[in-house]
Amino acid sequence: MGLRGYGWMFGGVGQLFQQGGLLNTVVQLIFTIAFIVFLFYGQQIQSLMTLKKIEGSLEKIRRMRDEGRAIALETIKEVGKPDRDPAPKLDSLLEYFMIDPVDLDPAGIVWKLEHLMNVREERFRQEIREISPKASESELHNLENMVEAAMALNSIYKITRHYYLLGKKTMSLYTILQLQMLMPTIMKYANAYMNALKAFSKGVPIGDGIGALVAAKLANGESWRRVAKDTIAAKIDVDGRTVYVVKAEGPGGNVGKPGDAVLRIIEEEGGRVSSIIMVDAALKLEGEKTGDVAEGIGAAIGGVGVERYKIEEMALKYKIPTNAIVIKEDLSEAISPMKEEIANAADRVIEAIKRFITDRVEKGGVVIVAGVGNTIGIGQ
């Protein structure tokens, strides 16, 4: 038939759109109304559309939070074998909080923070023990970490919901837009905590554990002794140098007290320590490769800063150089099951440590190697 056959149809449409035609008038009217509506209500329409998008993401976070709670509850029942229903206790733990010490007069705040952290840890452990009476010590650590991940998911959901409802209440485009801009990052963190929760429930090593893995591999087969709370050390020889290897006691989920451990070893050695080498996971920048190893100076240790403060103080007191070897990974990789490329980095780090010791420490010298991080799923 060809295009010519449709000529009657396009001809008809053309007539409708003629100057003064009915359809032309209707379309013009629609455009004018739309223009006026968008002129006066554009911002509100944009706000409503953005809120709808945020609502979808918030619903996903809520599902993750509920799934996390269900996994935690199931694992506590399976591992801890409680006598009564642990759900009410778990729900109260999900709302658990800690008030930071006042920082108006910052002198001595580190010790106040340490005290608070210790009290929190002890209280939290007691609560978990109450609902998991049959769990072993390492299972108890894993359950603690798992409930903390569930707490993080609960907090993410509640904070996001707070800003969503605030935006909805005030219809402030700027509040809503800020939340929308942060949503991809919030979703990434929520997913990471969900992965962490699953890893903790099974006792799988996480990316943050690479420091502990390096320490365990470096002193594999040696005898370990406890040097601080939940922290152990082994003494090895590397080409005529005495090396103290420090890590958190595994295989339960635990970061130990590397600061206290380093402090004790320095004091035992009367301050005659040639170097401290700290191995930890470090946050990578976008574009950097996961599992890349980098060397630098300083105390490589995360957390609130208490342990880092102790190591820096001791290093300054005895003028001990502090060196760092870090393994690059992003936040979600740090709290998710350890990736293959991160696990493979351990051997490269051990080579770097041995090279550093033989190149920079004189024979007969003493070195402390601290493998920092959560030792879940990593024994010794």
Next chain:
Amino acid sequence: MMLLGLLMAALLFFLFKMLMPTSKPQESEIVTVLECAKCKLKEIRMFKRGDYVFKEEGPCKRCGGPMVITKIFARIKGKVRL
């Protein structure tokens, strides 16, 4: 003119769909690598609750030596290599 406008709109729609980044989450699995302390025979299997690095498992199939867990990691599902 109207037909041209419709065609342009369709073209823009498909271009937009094509250029939008699509990220499908890759499913991962947790595996445990075991190594014989004597003959270095390597074995790989799926992770089981209770596994941890440096845990000693049953005897080696080849020499009867102790099998030790040397690695536990997450990898993309379906990748088979040691």
